Amino acid sequence: MTHHPDAPELDAARLLLAKMGVTPEDLLGAAAPKPQAPTFADYIPEVAKAVSPGTKRVYGTYWNRILEHWGDRHLDEPTTLEIQQLAEAVRSQVVVRRNARGGRGAAEHLIAAIRCLYNHAVADNLITEGDNPAKNATKPRRLASTRRGLTDNRLNEINHIAATTGDDPALDTLILRLHIETACRRGGALVLTLRDLDPDQCLIRLHEKGETVRWQPVSPTLMTHLREHAQQRGTTKPTDQLLRYRNGTPITRRRYDHLWTRIGTTSPG
CATH class of the missing domain: 1.10.150 (DNA polymerase; domain 1)
Incomplete structure (x- = not known):
């Protein structure tokens, strides 16, 4: 049974609170103002x-x-x-x-x-x-992928343009050969190092999206060209990036941008 205080009890409570320096409002437990979120x-x-x-x-x-x-x-x-x-x-x-x-x-x-x-x-x-206002924000519906395999003629055309145009055909054709044989992503090629080459078994260790690592078989021809490229362009330490420009500077994503822009503008298709 709930007890309802009478007037004398309430007066006594008010007197006690006054002596303690506490107001009835203090007992309501008003929440402290929440700190403002950062910008x-x-x-x-x-x-x-x-x-x-x-x-x-x-x-x-x-x-x-x-x-x-x-x-x-x-x-x-x-x-x-x-x-x-x-x-x-x-x-x-x-x-x-x-x-x-x-x-x-x-x-x-x-x-x-x-x-x-x-x-x-x-x-x-x-x-x-x-x-959280982003929780209910909706992303646009994804369209069906337009990716498709290349025909042999188209692939030959791309390789021909890479080999006959640009300021470093040897580098560009090696990049294409690497991707054709391994189907690796651009990020995997850019972090390829000397220690990722296993010439005895013709295997390349690829570090790709999602921190995945895989050993990929390659042809003896590609392995030979990768090792020669490293030797000629100053890749000496096991942890050095393998793919480099003629001056020994490691390539970046920009090399791919320039390569595909050139192929796109040169190709009749």
Whole structure:
């Protein structure tokens, strides 16, 4: 049975509280004001330090776009609708290329990049899972892939262009031969080192997406050319990047960009 205090009891309680310097409002347990969430400009650099180099490379461009639009805003300010609007704005500004898919990839990556930020914010107790505005943001529906195998004629044409144009045909043809034989990704080729070559068994160790590692058989011809390339271009330490320019500088992703731009503009197809 619930006890309801009478007037004398209430008066006694008020007197006791007054002696203690406590007001009835203090007993209501008013929650302390919640600290304001950091701004995107403050938080994005911290998240960038916590992710892998691959994630930072993929999301970095989109984090920069978020900084351009919302750098001074706090994480708890944008709504799900605003995230969708920002994704559409990024999608509409995509540079149109021959393989463009209407900016869907840009919008998808923007939402993935901002979800990454908010997932870290939830883990840091800066916002609650229920207050995460990126959780319900929808990515564009993916279209069917347009990737397909190359015909022998098309592949011969690509190899011919690489071998007869550009400032380093030997490098370009070696790159193509490596990918044709191993089906490795660009990232796997760029981190290939001397210690990843097993000439006795004609195997190459490939480090690829998702931290996967695999040993791939290759032809004796490719193994010979890779080792000669390393010797001629100054790859001496076991941990040195293997693929290099004539001056000994390791190649970067830009080499692929230039190579495929040249093939695309030279090829009649």
